[in-house]
Amino acid sequence: MEIFYTDMVDGREAKLDSEESTHAVKVLRHRRGDEITVVDGLGNMFHCRLTDDSPKGAVAEILEKVPGWGAHPYSLNMAVCPTKNIDRLEWFCEKATELGVDAITPIIGERSERRVFKPERCKKIVLSAMKQSLKAQLPTVFDAVPLKDFLSQDVPGLKLICYCFEGNARRKSITDVLNEYATKTTGIGTANHCPETPDEPKITILIGPEGDFSPEEANLAVSRGYIPVHLGQSRLRTETAALTAVTATYLHFIHY
């Protein structure tokens, strides 16, 4: 199943940019009258019929709109320190998109080995992963932001930090914290969950760099309302820890 992406949609028709138009017309040889599937990156899928098969700018009439196509019942922002080997973060971006993520915020911490991040490649990867996994919402890949600036923002919802506090005394498992949160709030993730619930839970998860957060950074996050959690006994790479947190969230809401 081939999905086309465009941000040029009005109530009646969807315009494809030159890249998507070329792919539809030159590569897949779609012609006027063919039915195609278009997503707007905002959660909407459109059944369309091609009315203009120009390879520079194809246009399709909207036959049907399907909101929330391939959606997940939570809003997840993964604040992850970019890995030294950028392939590992790019891999995370693909996998997180397949499972379900709303935003990826590259965070630069004191101990980050990589202090520069260019979002272009990751944006291409999440776009391709969105289409491949039949979703209509494009995760936002933000520009890199220093951790202290990120922590100065007011973030609603459940905020978690994966960090190894001395003695573990302060930490619960991510699964326990998600369970407590879900039952405390809307009941999403529980048997009583009703998909119509308007206010889906907002979750933000901080993942540190290879050298982990500094104790000062971790304590600052806690003072800003981030709950310290652990991801179990295994020693995970940064990108593996990040994907494990995404998967824990995904599995928590599996009954949606």
Add this chain to the structure above:
Amino acid sequence: MEIFYTDMVDGREAKLDSEESTHAVKVLRHRRGDEITVVDGLGNMFHCRLTDDSPKGAVAEILEKVPGWGAHPYSLNMAVCPTKNIDRLEWFCEKATELGVDAITPIIGERSERRVFKPERCKKIVLSAMKQSLKAQLPTVFDAVPLKDFLSQDVPGLKLICYCFEGNARRKSITDVLNEYATKTTGIGTANHCPETPDEPKITILIGPEGDFSPEEANLAVSRGYIPVHLGQSRLRTETAALTAVTATYLHFIHY
């Protein structure tokens, strides 16, 4: 922390092969008398002292043996159809090892696009991931086996197949099936779990190829005792589905 691997261990000393010896002596410049950490791939970690710093075959005296180093409280065999792009399976092997897996069995199904699999690279990858994630047990990467031959084997424990049966009526979520199993059996994964439990749960999970299993293959698996499970609403690539199943198992036993 640098870990060395060897399968040449007797009660008193550990011999390193030429590759590990070169790494220890030429690269890391260890000399006789230095303390090093050695794992045997069978779950044991050894604090050692170098007694022979030959770069061809170093030898170390065992000071302390730590069994079950970095172990997980279950035995997991992932029977996965190799991906057309082998990098994706190799990536899965690394991540599964970081989280905790005992065996990876490449399965060739009717619809497998890749019908030939050379295990050498995956074996190198799990060895490196074992050392990097501070574990002492080396996951076994088997040679590829046709699905029907694999299903003809008698496999103990919990057997799951991730497959989209028409209508989903026959499927439960992997999390529900793991919960039912754990409470039915040793109590592992529950608050009452006692790490000393001798018979750790054995779990085998079947993951199909890009084209999925054929209905005949899926029904044969069910007739052989495999429980159909789903991994949620997202459409996941083969290697992502496989890692999600590994992560679901890992998180289920997170209180170990």
